[in-house]
Amino acid sequence: MQGIILSNETNALTLAELPKPTLKPGQCLVKLSAxxxxxRDYWISVGKYPGIQPEVVLGSDGCGVVVDGPDTWKGKTVLINPNVNWGASEQHQSSxxxxxxxxxxGTLAEYIAVDEDRLMQKPVHLSDEEGAALPLAGLTAFRATFVKAKVTAGKKVLVTGVGGGVSQMAAVMAIAAGAEVYVTSSxxxxxxxxxxLGATAGFNYQGAEWVKEAKSVGGFDAIVDSAGGNALNDYLKLIKPxxxxxxYGSTTGKPQELDLFRLFWSQASIIGSTMGSDREFEQMVAFVEExxxxxxxxxxxxxxxxxxxxxRMADSSQFGKTVIRMEA
Amino acid sequence: MQGIILSNETNALTLAELPKPTLKPGQCLVKLSAxxxxxRDYWISVGKYPGIQPEVVLGSDGCGVVVDGPDTWKGKTVLINPNVNWGASEQHQSSxxxxxxxxxxGTLAEYIAVDEDRLMQKPVHLSDEEGAALPLAGLTAFRATFVKAKVTAGKKVLVTGVGGGVSQMAAVMAIAAGAEVYVTSSxxxxxxxxxxLGATAGFNYQGAEWVKEAKSVGGFDAIVDSAGGNALNDYLKLIKPxxxxxxYGSTTGKPQELDLFRLFWSQASIIGSTMGSDREFEQMVAFVEExxxxxxxxxxxxxxxxxxxxxRMADSSQFGKTVIRMEA
Structure with a gap:
């Protein structure tokens, strides 16, 4: 089968001819459609991700049909939970x-072997491409928005950098939950x-006055961000007490300082979020279906x-997810 | 009566002769003993507190006897809740x-007039000096430790800069709650x-290896800090997932950068806390009594x-509270 790896020889991304995976007990073979x-794939491709290993198929998101494994799964179109060993705690991933x-x-190949507890049936309203686009972004957005930011109906939420796969999902999920959603983008x-998609308003963060504009809507109960950097101090001005x-990320790096006085006087919190638990994955798929x-x-x-x-991900020009179709 | 003010003429702290306060309906006149x-008083004295006004008696903490006002209070030895207009929300103070x-x-005078809903009877196990030392530090420590850091029995807690009035109270309260408490100091x-007082161990943060030493005890569920500054990045290394x-303060200023990757990968939170609600003040006094x-x-x-x-507070050499006795 074909799959995308980081080649040991060239140290670059390569579409390689690889052996079809063999199954261990309890595993399913999924013929990926998308x-x-x-x-993460981009960070790996430029050598900026911890624990990079060559010759491993990349890709965290996939949708396909189970072609081998336990009878209960065979023939079903499935999504794959991208967590490997999340562990027992709802609060954090295991070591x-x-x-x-x-x-x-990973999933950037024609086939993948996965434990059957990683599989969920694809919601029927989603195409295979949409199904493939959901798992990692949906899980990360669900935990950040609902579990960590505690967004509920009527809350005012700012989702920054709305083009990204996770931020787009965070915005859409918060809108679906009845929140009043604002976004930023350049x-x-x-x-x-x-x-x-239902956002109330948007702010262009390259504009000199965007913080003032955003402040004029009266402050936010929650801000969901993956940019990091110095914008964090702007967010401290925009957050409600x-x-x-x-x-859930820091694509623009570390803030060069942090206004702790504003943090403690406004009783605000800066909360880290990564992926989500296996239970949250199930809740997320159910929420998406509902x-x-x-x-x-x-x-x-x-x-x-x-x-x-x-x-192509280098320039962050996309809105939402880039999907790979496996069939010729 | 005598009281400590920031003089309009000299712009310096002064013990001045002032009129005895007159009561509005529903107020009590407290003859302060301590x-x-x-x-905060020090920051005001050096001009580094927002909204400084001259000719106002300083002091947030007081204990004394009610000498005028409603009969239910007269003759009782009381503590004063230092909140003015906390407001209806438990989450944050009002604007x-x-x-x-x-x-x-304030309380750095022989008498103070306060609304009767600011008063609580002094717990009998406390002397007047101890009673005066409790309100602001106790309230700030209680909210930071229990409401925000969610410290409970068995949790591992690091309280930094343990000499301060609030940090000393936070350590003692966490110990009383059954937590395993570690402290830092220079x-x-x-x-x-x-x-x-019951702390399990202490780390001298001026030692080159203190982070390594602290890490060797296995990480902390919570860290309660008022120093701020770059130590925040050390705390991100020491906090459990x-x-x-x-x-609840930032005496050493703003951190010069913040390791957001560590924050989100470890699912940690940086939480601001200031004072506490009126309900928390009652809970705090009850906890101290219990x-x-x-x-x-x-x-x-x-x-x-x-x-x-x-x-004298400039050099931070004290352990716990500095108390002022009113009687000659």
């Missing part, structure tokens, strides 16, 4: 946790797309163009 | 909140004092030496 990219797709074999086009700023949520898909590429698709 | 100092003692008349003497770092807790008192000064006592 996979989706995550920023031997990893995300599917390095060090374990792209007017992305702000418009978010408004069409007692509000929650949730970070609210008939569809992940935004920015583009669909063949597996043969997968390497270029990953390299 | 007051206690807080870092017109202030701490007793500027802009409202003073071996203070570390020893904390161990005598899912743990809570609570800040566990027979006594605030540590570093020294007792006459009101006539109060100005020097405030100036």
């Amino acid at each position: 996979a989706a990219l995550n920023r 031997d946790y990893s995300v599917l797709g390095m060090p374990t074999q 792209s007017e086009d992305k702000l418009n797309k978010a408004r069409k 007692g509000g929650k700023i949730v970070h 609210h008939q949520i569809r992940p935004a898909i920015d583009g669909v590429y063949a597996l043969s163009s997968g390497v270029e698709a990953i390299e | 007051a206690a100092l807080n870092r 017109d909140y202030s701490v007793l003692g500027m802009p409202t008349q 003073s071996e003497d203070k570390l020893n004092k904390a161990r005598k 899912g743990g809570k770092i609570v800040h 566990h027979q807790i006594r605030p540590a008192i570093d020294g007792v000064y006459a009101l006539s030496s109060g100005v020097e006592a405030i100036e």
Whole structure:
């Protein structure tokens, strides 16, 4: 079968011919119809992810049909839970946790072998491409938005950098939950797309006055962010007393300082969030089904163009997920 | 009567002759026997507190006897809740909140007029000096430790800078609740004092290896801190996955950067805390009574030496509270 790996020889992403996985007891063989990219794949491709190993199939998100394994699963179209060894605690992942797709074999290939407890049936309202786009982004967005930021109906929420796969899902999930959702982006086009999905308003964070504009709507109960950097001090100006700023990434790096006085006087919290528990994965899929949520898909590429698709993530121009179709 | 104010003429702390307060309906006149100092008084004295106003009696903590007002209170020895207009939310103070003692008349005087809902009877196990030492530090420590850091029996807690009035109370309260309490200080003497009060171990944060030493005890469920500064990045190394770092002050200023990757990967939170609600004040006094807790008192000064006592706070050499006796 074909799959995308980081080649040991060239140290670059390569579409390679690989052996079809063999099954261990309790595992299912999934013939993937679609996979989706995550920023994680891009970070790995540029050597900026912890624990990089060569010759391992990348990819954390997949949708396909079970072609071998226990009879209860055979023939079903499934999504794959991207958690590997989350562990027993709802609060945090275990010390031997990893995300599917390095060090374990991932989804950017024609087949994958996974433990049957990683599988969930694809919600019927989703296409295979949409199903593939859901797992990692949906889980990360669900935990950040509901478990950590405690977003509920009527709360005012700011979701930053709304083009990303997770932030787009966070915005759509918060809207579905009845929250009043605001977004930021550097792209007017992305702000418009978010408004069409139900966001109340958007702010262009490249504008000199965006913090003032955002403040004029009266402060936010929660801010969901993966940019990090110095914007954190702006968020401390925008958060309501007692509000929650949730970070699930730090793509712009570390803030150069942090206004702790504002943090403690406003009784605010800065809360870290990564992925989500296996229970939250089930809750997320149920929530997506209940609210008939569809992940935004920015583009669909063949597996043969997968390497270029990953390299294309460098400029963050996409709105929503980049999906890879396995079939020729 | 005599009271300590920031003089409009000299712009310095002064013991001045002032009119005895007159009562509004529902108020009580308290003849103070003791007051206690807080870092707030020092910040005001050096011009580093928001909203400084001259000619107002300083002081947030007081204990005394009700000598005028409703009959239900007359003759009783009371503590004063230092919250002014906390407001209806348990989550945060209202927008017109202030701490007793500027802009409202404070406790560093022979008499104070306060609304009767600010009064609580002094727990009988406390002397007047101990009673005066309790309110602000006790309330701040109670909220930071139990409401924000969620410390319960068996949790491992690090309380930093254990000499301070609040941190000393936080350590003693956490010990009383059955937590395993560790402390930091730059003073071996203070570390020893904390161990005598029941702390499991102490770390001298001026030692090059203190983070390594602290890590060797296995990580903390919660860290309660008022130093802020770059130590925050050390705390992110010491916190257990899912743990809570609570800040109620930032005496060493803003951290020069913040390791957000560690924050989100470890599912940790940085939580701001200021004072506490009126309900928490009642809970705190009840907790202190139940566990027979006594605030540590570093020294007792006459009101006539109060100005020097405030100036002395510059070097942070004290362990626990500095108390002012009103009687000659």
